[in-house]
Amino acid sequence: MTELQNPSDSGADESASTVDLTPVKPVEPELLVVTGMSGAGRSTAANALEDHGWYVIENLPPQMLGTLAELVSRMPAALPKLAVVVDVRGKALFADIRESLNALSAAGVKYRVLFLDSNDDTLVRRFEQGRRPHPLQKDGRILDGIAAERVLLAEMKSQAEMVLDTSDLNVHQLGTAVTELFSESGPVVLSLTVMSFGFKYGLPVDANYVADVRFIPNPHWIPQLRPLTGQDEAVSNFVLKDNGAADFVDRFVHMLEPVLEGYRRENKHYATIAVGCTGGKHRSVAVAIELAKRLGQLPRVTTGIRHRDLGRE
Template identity: 85%
Template sequence: MTDPEYAGAESTVPGAGRIREGDLTPIKPVESELLVVTGMSGAGRSTAANALEDHGWYVVENLPPQMLGTLAELMSRMPQSLPKLAVVVDVRSKALFADIRDSLNALSASGISFRVLFLDASDETLVRRFEQGRRPHPLQGNGRMLDGIAAERELLADMKSVSEMVLDTSTLNVHELGSAVTELFSESGPVVLRLTVMSFGFKYGLPVDANFVADVRFLPNPHWVPQLRPHTGLDRDVSDFVLIENNAAEFVDRYVHALEPVLDGYRRENKHYATIAVGCTGGKHRSVAVASELAKRLAQLPRVTVSTRHRDLGRE
């Protein structure tokens, strides 16, 4: 009986000898990846598309959502020619964009798997970027730029809520955004589960892309220890003060234990990216030390990759 995953277990090829069972190597089917990139105008969609293209993705920009199904079907028929397809869908398609959820639901119903990357940024950042580029917002019309941004946020609210990955680019320049996209999608094959552990200062605001927020202001603050104040949570003396002298290691143990079933659930639900934010007052001492230790512990879990980012370090 012939196994369809083999080139023929008992067949004769013209010009060749007889092929016997055991002589053949299994031919693994090519797994295609479909990524839908969307988000706020000015948040970096073009930069993300360029980074994806640099790493072998076939990128289609400004595609009307109604054509997603046709393109996905083509990808499924030609997996070797289109193993990685990224489609940028945004409000430039105007009235056609209103049907994007219907188009994504149709993809799911047809059995085509996909992921959604949503790029976001603060209103202040978006205004600054549009002013630097001397271009109006696509939904601005005769109103103010903020009116256009508000209209776009309302239009995209539903998409953001269902997106698997939300990346806030407010503090990223084009090079840093390119690096972030590279870290997410440069490896061959589907990403398993990528975690970003981010320290931050509450006085600078919550990270908008955080899936979990841990508040470590319950720990004694090294800021009030004169010999520790100039140092950061990356320094050994501060780290020991936070983690050892004040038993924060127990908090890290229990937090990792609490996250394990959540991360398992993410894998089952095909969610590949999550941000865990750890905050203290200024983002210099406690949050940095705890975030670094938390990242080390999470990196020991199976099927995860972990990166660390200290958002507000150096702002004081």
């Protein structure tokens, strides 16, 4: 009779027969709904997402979101990053999008919404340049279609995790903005854009926080500094050496820390901090650069700088 031998008695290397029983963490697919105003750059955003490994489906009727989510849940490894672009061309279909999204939540499917917006003047110009009518204008003007679309999209915009204003962005800059939001491993934890601007050109419509630095002495009145900008060391030193400016930067960063932590808890991945002076050339530029540097030192935060009005007369 053959006697069964205990492997431990055979002299074999015990480690060679060790089986790793650590459970494999299941793949959690990402579902991103991309929507927003017609002409605000949905197609450009879709192309940028594709460049970063997302599987993108454009012009999907909202009623099919549930079917698509079921497919993703069955094949998470095959579609780990899925973006769905939804627009209002089928107005009757789009009216049910909130119900479709609620159904996703009820089924336990996690999703986020990226909303692309732009001001009316920019949208009109883009439609005129493309020589195409707005999908909702019917027999009216382009502005009539834009107004109707804003009403239809108001709830979606208010509940979107990320709102990106593309008014001052060309296709390349929009692609860069989407790139800053998403990487090979998914979205960054929290991406902050620190924007300088001039109050005389209007408030940024996409700012989450606006800081007014017109209390700082204006380099415009110093003849040797007037032709320079806040990007130049001489202007930056003049602005930031003021005790009020240094104290403001310290206090503003400290004030934002719990706000940014709250954004993370609420799964908000993108925010804009706007810093304004009169013309957007000296004080706001210097302070925005310093704020971006300081905020970028916080854990799980990345920062980018945008000078909206630099170069204007």
